[in-house]
Amino acid sequence: MNNLREVAEKLIGAKNILLYPHVGTDGDAVGSCVAIAKALRKMDKNVFALYKDEIPHNLDFMIIDEKGMPYFTDDPDVIADCNLDVSMAVDCGGWDRFRPYEDKFKAAKTTLCLDHHGTSITTEEDGTSHGIADYSVIDPDAAATGILVFDLLKELNSMTSFKLVPDKEIGEALFAAITTDTGNFQYSNTNRKCFEVMAEISDWDVDTNKVSVEIYENIRLEEVKIRNLALDHMTLVSEGRGAISYVTKEDLTNIGVKEGETDSVVNVMRSIGGVEVVAFLKEKDHKVIRVSFRSKSDADVAAIAKAHNGGGHRKAAGCTLYMSIQEAVELISREVENALKEL
Numbered sequence: 001m002n003n004l005r006e007v008a009e010k011l012i013g014a015k016n017i018l019l020y021p022h023v024g025t026d027g028d029a030v031g032s033c034v035a036i037a038k039a040l041r042k043m044d045k046n047v048f049a050l051y052k053d054e055i056p057h058n059l060d061f062m063i064i065d066e067k068g069m070p071y072f073t074d075d076p077d078v079i080a081d082c083n084l085d086v087s088m089a090v091d092c093g094g095w096d097r098f099r100p101y102e103d104k105f106k107a108a109k110t111t112l113c114l115d116h117h118g119t120s121i122t123t124e125e126d127g128t129s130h131g132i133a134d135y136s137v138i139d140p141d142a143a144a145t146g147i148l149v150f151d152l153l154k155e156l157n158s159m160t161s162f163k164l165v166p167d168k169e170i171g172e173a174l175f176a177a178i179t180t181d182t183g184n185f186q187y188s189n190t191n192r193k194c195f196e197v198m199a200e201i202s203d204w205d206v207d208t209n210k211v212s213v214e215i216y217e218n219i220r221l222e223e224v225k226i227r228n229l230a231l232d233h234m235t236l237v238s239e240g241r242g243a244i245s246y247v248t249k250e251d252l253t254n255i256g257v258k259e260g261e262t263d264s265v266v267n268v269m270r271s272i273g274g275v276e277v278v279a280f281l282k283e284k285d286h287k288v289i290r291v292s293f294r295s296k297s298d299a300d301v302a303a304i305a306k307a308h309n310g311g312g313h314r315k316a317a318g319c320t321l322y323m324s325i326q327e328a329v330e331l332i333s334r335e336v337e338n339a340l341k342e343l
């Protein structure tokens with residue numbers, strides 16, 4: 001594994017730089033890319049983040065720079081392969097996380113990775129560890145990649161004559177990264193360092209209320225409608241310790257729901273007092289059911305997901321079932337009841 005100074009040196013020596021956030025992008029990946037890109041543009045570098053899908057609309061407020069130039073593009077040729085000095089994976093470190101740009105990434109003279117996912121680290125038999133890039137900084141103790149970006153920018157600031165920080169927009173992008181990846185400072189990854197970074201960027205004129213309203217109070221009415229419908233469909237099992245709900249493909253079409261707009265349903269279900277395990281089923285297609293699990297305390301929902309070729313973490317997991325929505329709801333209800341019996 002490398003250190004931030006080595007990463008900073010490679011960035012200083014580069015002119016043309018591409019960043020690679022992960023698919024199904026989020027506040028941390030977008031905020032981290034924006035903060036790095038804005039700082040590097042101040043250093044007169046040519047930098048873009050490669051991303052082909054739509055950026056979630058509650059992150060729109062930060063995706064264009066002060067000159068009207070977007071930070072994100074889906075055109076891999078914005079920098080020709082022969083001129084690409086640095087490729088940098090941000091908030092991810094596996095090829096499947098930034099498809100379809102693997103070849104582009106490797107075309108750079110130097111590759112970098114800045115991430116906080118432990119799964120991005122490969123440990124060799126001799127005990128040495130590395131990431132996918134020539135120089136990788138992967139710190140699973142960092143609550144968000146935005147925390148690592150903060151340290152990187154301080155490093156860059158001390159190594160060049162450019163005044164990169166303090167900077168209001170960079171601070172707001174970092175706040176967006178940290179608030180979203182810590183569940184607004186509620187998840188167990190929230191640590192002292194988060195508050196130290198927040199204390200410092202508070203002095204950068206960052207408007208945390210404005211950014212919070214953009215991120216959290218900006219959902220489309222369709223998302224509220226599908227959430228209401230899902231809560232109508234919810235049943236409780238095991239004396240209210242399990243909650244199961246579903247929406248059909250027809251529900252999604254009728255309401256006009258976009259990708260990602262059902263993600264909040266499981267969190268609302270889990271927030272109910274006494275509920276320990278949550279399962280939310282979404283009919284993607286006829287007999288294709290995506291199941292999302294959440295648990296609040298000790299139940300291991302990854303075990304339920306793995307039994308159906310899914311995966312995830314103890315407290316957040318998922319799988320896909322190939323059966324009718326009614327059959328899937330019955331099956332998952334039984335499995336949630338069984339999981340709760342063992343607690």
Ligand SMILES: [Mn+2]
Pocket residue numbers: 028029091116143144145181
């Ligand atoms: Mn992250």
